[in-house]
Amino acid sequence: MELVLETGEGFVNSNSYIDREHITQFMPSCNIGKWEALGVNSQVDSLILACRFIDSAFMWRGVPRCFDQAMAFPRSGIIIHGRIHPDDKIPIKLIQACVMAVELILENGMDIFRDSGERLTQSEQVGPLKRTFFDSEDNSGIKSAFSDINMLLKDYWFNKKSNVVSVGVLRK
Numbered sequence: 001m002e003l004v005l006e007t008g009e010g011f012v013n014s015n016s017y018i019d020r021e022h023i024t025q026f027m028p029s030c031n032i033g034k035w036e037a038l039g040v041n042s043q044v045d046s047l048i049l050a051c052r053f054i055d056s057a058f059m060w061r062g063v064p065r066c067f068d069q070a071m072a073f074p075r076s077g078i079i080i081h082g083r084i085h086p087d088d089k090i091p092i093k094l095i096q097a098c099v100m101a102v103e104l105i106l107e108n109g110m111d112i113f114r115d116s117g118e119r120l121t122q123s124e125q126v127g128p129l130k131r132t133f134f135d136s137e138d139n140s141g142i143k144s145a146f147s148d149i150n151m152l153l154k155d156y157w158f159n160k161k162s163n164v165v166s167v168g169v170l171r172k
Contacts, residue, residue, distance in 0.1 A: 003044045008074045008088040010066030016047045017054075017073070018095050023047070026099040034106045045110065050101035053113045054094065054149070058157035062087075080155045091156060097149045104145050 006014035020043050024032050038046065055072040062077035065087045073094060076087040085091065104112050 001044060001048060003047060004070075006069075006071050006073065006090060008065075008086075008090050010064065010069035010074055012066075012068050012070055014070045016051045017071070017090050017098050018047065018051075020044065020047065023099055023102065026096055027103065031103055031106055035102070038106075042110075046102050046105045047098070049110060049113060050105060051098050053101050054097050054153075057149075058153065060157055078156060093152050094156065097152050100145060100149050100152070 001015070003016050003019060004011065004014045005019050006017055018026070020040070023043075024035065027035060035043065051071070058072075060072050060075060062075035062085075064072070065074040065076050073090050074087050075085075078085040078087075101113075
């Protein structure tokens with residue numbers, strides 16, 4: 001699949017907020033080697049999967065800038081700390097969150113967002129809400145990473161009506 005970068009124009013065919021060449025600017029150096037070892041096709045697949053996950057993970061504030069845009073951003077009508085966020089810019093925090101999601105893929109494989117990882121203990125979906133539980137033996141930091149992504153993007157989504165993943169750890 002071809003990577004089509006969303007730059008803030010509201011493209012109908014975009015599928016990523018960050019391109020392969022710039023991801024290493026946001027990624028900790030400990031993961032750059034893993035990223036480079038993936039190869040071009042797996043890098044593209046990882047970016048698309050991570051950005052799709054982030055796009056669908058929240059009920060975003062504001063409205064899409066263009067009625068036919070492929071991705072959640074750009075958005076109009078987002079006010080953060082009393083200032084209107086530009087509707088032709090992709091928030092840097094959104095890009096950082098996508099990089100964090102790519103790092104989850106690097107650590108846990110492509111199935112991390114597809115509910116087929118070995119650590120998955122239970123997953124349930126009721127309407128648009130999905131709740132996923134991981135085994136308490138899981139020391140990979142998945143729960144912490146999801147929490148970090150949530151906190152990073154907290155100004156851009158409705159905190160009381162998250163549309164996706166609520167990650168919890170089952171205690172044995």
